[in-house]
Amino acid sequence: MPELPEVEIATRNLRSWLAGERLTRVELPSSRVLRGVAPEALSKLLAGKRVETLERRGKWIRLALSGGAVLHSHLGMTGKWVLRDRSDGPQKYERARFDTRRRSVRYLDPRLFGRLLASPHGEPLAAWDALGPDPLVDGIDARVLGATLARTRRSIKEALMDQSVLAGVGNIQAAEALWRARIHPQLAADRLARDPAAVRSLARAILASIEFTLRDEAGPEITYVEEPGARNPFKVYGRAGEPCPRCSASLKRIVQGGRSTVFCARCQRRSALTSGGGCATRRRT
DNA sequence: AACGGAACCTGAAAGC
DNA sequence: TGCTTTCAGGTTCCGT
Numbered sequence: 001m002p003e004l005p006e007v008e009i010a011t012r013n014l015r016s017w018l019a020g021e022r023l024t025r026v027e028l029p030s031s032r033v034l035r036g037v038a039p040e041a042l043s044k045l046l047a048g049k050r051v052e053t054l055e056r057r058g059k060w061i062r063l064a065l066s067g068g069a070v071l072h073s074h075l076g077m078t079g080k081w082v083l084r085d086r087s088d089g090p091q092k093y094e095r096a097r098f099d100t101r102r103r104s105v106r107y108l109d110p111r112l113f114g115r116l117l118a119s120p121h122g123e124p125l126a127a128w129d130a131l132g133p134d135p136l137v138d139g140i141d142a143r144v145l146g147a148t149l150a151r152t153r154r155s156i157k158e159a160l161m162d163q164s165v166l167a168g169v170g171n172i173q174a175a176e177a178l179w180r181a182r183i184h185p186q187l188a189a190d191r192l193a194r195d196p197a198a199v200r201s202l203a204r205a206i207l208a209s210i211e212f213t214l215r216d217e218a219g220p221e222i223t224y225v226e227e228p229g230a231r232n233p234f235k236v237y238g239r240a241g242e243p244c245p246r247c248s249a250s251l252k253r254i255v256q257g258g259r260s261t262v263f264c265a266r267c268q269r270r271s272a273l274t275s276g277g278g279c280a281t282r283r284r285t
Numbered sequence: 286a287a288c289g290g291a292a293c294c295t296g297a298a299a300g301c
Numbered sequence: 302t303g304c305t306t307t308c309a310g311g312t313t314c315c316g317t
Contacts, residue, residue, distance in 0.1 A: 001310040032294080059311075077311045078295080093295090111294045113311050127312080154288075163312085171310045226309055228297065237310080258290065259310080 001224045002059065002075040004168030005213035008136060010081050011056040013220055014105070017083055018051040018063070021100035032112040033079075033095045042118050045069055046098070058131045058167025070122045076113025082106050082221050131167035135210055140166065140203040142196070150193035156202075157185035158257045166206065171259050172225070172237045173209055178263065179236045180205035184270040185254070185261045191271065236262045 026046045028039040050066040061073040084091065086104040096107035096116055117125060133140065148165050159165055160174040178185050181202045183192065192198055216233040223230045225238060232238050235245050240253035240262050249266035
């Protein structure tokens with residue numbers, strides 16, 4: 001279940017597998033992932049084309065093909081791109097297969113929240129165009145972020161998950177960044193925006209969490225933290241009831257906007273413009 | 286216009 | 302043991 005770091009890793013992998021290669025075989029079994037697109041039309045559009053460039057913005061991947069067609073991939077909650085042998089048959093939950101002369105790349109997606117969308121002539125994708133700044137592609141300008149946050153009264157946690165605020169931040173990265181910046185997830189975004197130092201701290205924390213996750217998860221085949229047997233590399237996500245890695249208080253779980261947030265009620269402060277939080281230790285993570 | 290909640294799916298884990 | 306409930310990191314749509 002991918003956020004920015006997982007999609008970045010998928011993009012790098014796909015680039016190393018497909019960039020410059022011609023698609024010799026394309027298989028697209030009909031599924032919800034195609035969202036109303038006729039599978040045959042899409043296969044026909046892609047087969048024989050060369051993959052020229054791959055880029056990521058937020059949680060979207062864009063593949064530019066020879067001849068001007070563009071393919072957009074969103075991994076939803078359970079999508080992943082993996083490398084298999086060309087002699088391997090269909091994998092469990094396989095929704096797409098792209099073979100080149102040397103490789104066989106498969107898209108697997110059990111829950112079918114992912115999407116594969118084609119623009120035959122490179123037509124823009126509204127969801128891509130609506131994305132806010134991407135922390136890795138564009139960096140985070142704390143003044144711009146502050147101005148954006150000042151425009152909403154929602155909680156900072158919910159605001160961070162809005163893809164027009166920062167592209168690619170999801171439930172895990174939002175929770176992790178807020179913990180790193182010692183900001184309470186229920187603090188109103190516009191209140192936080194009144195404290196430029198706190199916004200700068202949050203911007204740094206978002207980048208630090210993304211980069212930490214990238215280093216931790218990089219590899220040819222990602223295991224998402226929710227999958228059975230997966231280890232959990234995160235500081236607070238999925239750790240309700242465990243001790244805070246910084247101050248040892250028991251981590252709490254609350255629900256915001258229908259999604260769970262884990263945080264430390266002792267060292268994440270509820271109000272901007274007040275120092276405190278009762279946590280004296282400062283440890284690099 | 287902005288926001289909250291339900292809907293979209295399947296599978297694993299927890300609860301009874 | 303087996304059935305039921307809950308939960309999961311995505312977006313979108315609909316009603317207020």
